[in-house]
Amino acid sequence: MRSPRRRLKSRSNRSGRSDKGGFDRESSSKGLFGIGKGTGARTPIDGFPAPEALEITPRAVKAGDTWFRTLAIVGWPREVSAGWLQPLLSWRGAADIALYFEPVANDTAARHLQKQRARFSSSLSKTGISDPMMEVAATDAEDIARSIARGESRLFRLGLYITLRADTLEGLDAETYKVKVLCSSLLLDARPTTYRALEGWLSTLPLGADQIKLRRTFDTRAAADCFPFATGEMVGHSTGILFGRGVSRTRMDAGGGGGSPVFVDRFALPNHNMLILASSGAGKSYTAKALTGRSALQGDEVLIVDPDDEYVRLTQALGGEVIREPTQAAKEDSRVVCYALGETEEARLHEAVGQALGSVWQRVDKGPVRRRQVVVDEAYLMLRENPEASYLLWALIKRSRKRLCGLTIITQDLADVLSTTLGESIINNASIHLLLRQTEKAIDGIGSAFGLSEGERNFLVAAPQGQGLLLVGGERAALKVVTSQLEHGLCVTDPAAQLVAANR
Numbered sequence: 001m002r003s004p005r006r007r008l009k010s011r012s013n014r015s016g017r018s019d020k021g022g023f024d025r026e027s028s029s030k031g032l033f034g035i036g037k038g039t040g041a042r043t044p045i046d047g048f049p050a051p052e053a054l055e056i057t058p059r060a061v062k063a064g065d066t067w068f069r070t071l072a073i074v075g076w077p078r079e080v081s082a083g084w085l086q087p088l089l090s091w092r093g094a095a096d097i098a099l100y101f102e103p104v105a106n107d108t109a110a111r112h113l114q115k116q117r118a119r120f121s122s123s124l125s126k127t128g129i130s131d132p133m134m135e136v137a138a139t140d141a142e143d144i145a146r147s148i149a150r151g152e153s154r155l156f157r158l159g160l161y162i163t164l165r166a167d168t169l170e171g172l173d174a175e176t177y178k179v180k181v182l183c184s185s186l187l188l189d190a191r192p193t194t195y196r197a198l199e200g201w202l203s204t205l206p207l208g209a210d211q212i213k214l215r216r217t218f219d220t221r222a223a224a225d226c227f228p229f230a231t232g233e234m235v236g237h238s239t240g241i242l243f244g245r246g247v248s249r250t251r252m253d254a255g256g257g258g259g260s261p262v263f264v265d266r267f268a269l270p271n272h273n274m275l276i277l278a279s280s281g282a283g284k285s286y287t288a289k290a291l292t293g294r295s296a297l298q299g300d301e302v303l304i305v306d307p308d309d310e311y312v313r314l315t316q317a318l319g320g321e322v323i324r325e326p327t328q329a330a331k332e333d334s335r336v337v338c339y340a341l342g343e344t345e346e347a348r349l350h351e352a353v354g355q356a357l358g359s360v361w362q363r364v365d366k367g368p369v370r371r372r373q374v375v376v377d378e379a380y381l382m383l384r385e386n387p388e389a390s391y392l393l394w395a396l397i398k399r400s401r402k403r404l405c406g407l408t409i410i411t412q413d414l415a416d417v418l419s420t421t422l423g424e425s426i427i428n429n430a431s432i433h434l435l436l437r438q439t440e441k442a443i444d445g446i447g448s449a450f451g452l453s454e455g456e457r458n459f460l461v462a463a464p465q466g467q468g469l470l471l472v473g474g475e476r477a478a479l480k481v482v483t484s485q486l487e488h489g490l491c492v493t494d495p496a497a498q499l500v501a502a503n504r
């Protein structure tokens with residue numbers, strides 16, 4: 001049977017203004033997310049450049065060559081957390097999403113909750129049997145009533161609509177299926193606005209006119225968690241150094257790195273160590289150089305074990321000391337020390353990194369206690385087949401906190417880290433984990449070692465240079481390491497250093 005179709009001639013004229021004076025002023029001021037009430041009886045397409053004709057079926061609207069279908073959220077999860085809508089908001093398909101917030105007056109809210117609680121208690125006294133679902137709902141209602149009475153919270157009515165676009169009805173069905181599956185994973189029940197397809201579409205145009213009015217009541221906290229800009233970004237510390245900017249993977253921020261700046265103070269964390277783990281060329285050393293430079297400028301002492309002479313330019317720019325003989329102690333007043341081992345022959349390199357680490361250890365252990373950072377690049381040289389260096393690294397990790405010292409351990413191979421007890425100790429004793437781009441091969445191991453979600457794994461495999469996941473304590477954020485022009489010049493891999501590494 002053919003579905004009944006309604007044709008609606010657009011009343012707009014070509015100049016974009018209708019005789020009736022055009023678009024309702026009140027609704028135009030309400031912005032993209034439609035905060036506010038509907039516009040009343042007037043058809044909101046009046047006065048807009050609109051298609052010649054609309055073809056309306058029970059579950060879709062065709063405007064020009066494009067089919068539209070709107071899904072309204074009719075079922076919501078019981079509890080939500082900050083940024084919980086992000087997977088939907090950053091969905092890559094063609095979708096317009098409208099979120100309506102309507103505040104409820106406090107006296108209305110109180111009356112509504114009172115009624116609800118009365119209903120719960122009467123149902124309990126009628127049946128005499130306690131229903132666990134009912135009990136939970138009753139407790140929730142009571143908690144909300146209390147916080148409203150205390151002025152800590154208020155109620156909002158929220159509507160969420162998603163309009164999908166496709167060139168064909170079949171395409172639209174396929175998109176609908178994908179979005180419904182995504183919604184189910186967020187415990188959202190999304191249903192097409194059947195027989196109200198036009199109203200659904202209009203509700204997601206930037207008119208601020210909710211013509212569907214399928215609402216659910218939220219308290220302040222839950223409503224705030226739905227805000228599109230609460231993307232679950234890391235708040236970070238108020239002290240410390242700039243690590244980068246949040247990468248919110250929404251369409252508005254396609255290039256990444258447009259999010260909030262993320263500051264981390266490693267000395268405010270239980271231990272001050274950091275592990276940087278990523279595939280070759282992902283930006284590990286670049287990041288370490290940028291962070292080291294910033295820390296040095298804040299007055300931290302920095303000791304670097306640099307097998308590839310990559311940190312020499314930075315050290316010189318900071319007025320530090322470059323040491324080529326690994327057993328040599330640094331001058332007592334040097335605040336930035338780089339053991340540059342790029343000229344060491346391959347056969348001696350393992351031994352040399354061990355000796356350099358020994359010199360660093362001496363200074364950390366015997367020198368005055370002060371804020372210090374030790375950077376160990378290409379740490380596989382110490383982790384693999386190098387028992388003396390491994391032992392020193394272990395001693396540094398164990399002792400560093402008491403000596404106000406933070407280690408930055410940089411390596412590209414998770415196997416180096418996971419296959420040894422020292423590696424495990426590194427992971428467990430590093431408050432900061434920075435994971436940059438990973439290879440397809442490595443991602444499963446990394447994923448299970450750091451408890452990454454499917455989305456996080458995909459993000460890491462596709463991450464451009466300098467982007468990755470920052471894990472600090474319980475928090476995690478997608479991050480882009482950003483640098484100034486001056487920093488960039490000092491952090492890019494020096495072609496001469498690359499040549500040395502290539503000739504090994």
Ligand SMILES: Nc1ncnc2c1ncn2[C@@H]1O[C@H](COP(=O)(O)OP(=O)(O)O)[C@@H](O)[C@H]1O
Pocket residue numbers: 278279280281282283284285286287465466467480481482483491492493
């Ligand atoms: N955050 C970044 N911004 C801009 N360029 C970057 C960034 N991170 C890395 N790069 C580029 O990638 C190159 C390789 O990075 P590098 O840190 O040497 O990789 P690896 O992970 O092997 O240590 C750098 O020389 C630089 O050109």
Ligand SMILES: [Mg+2]
Pocket residue numbers: 284285286377
């Ligand atoms: Mg490197």
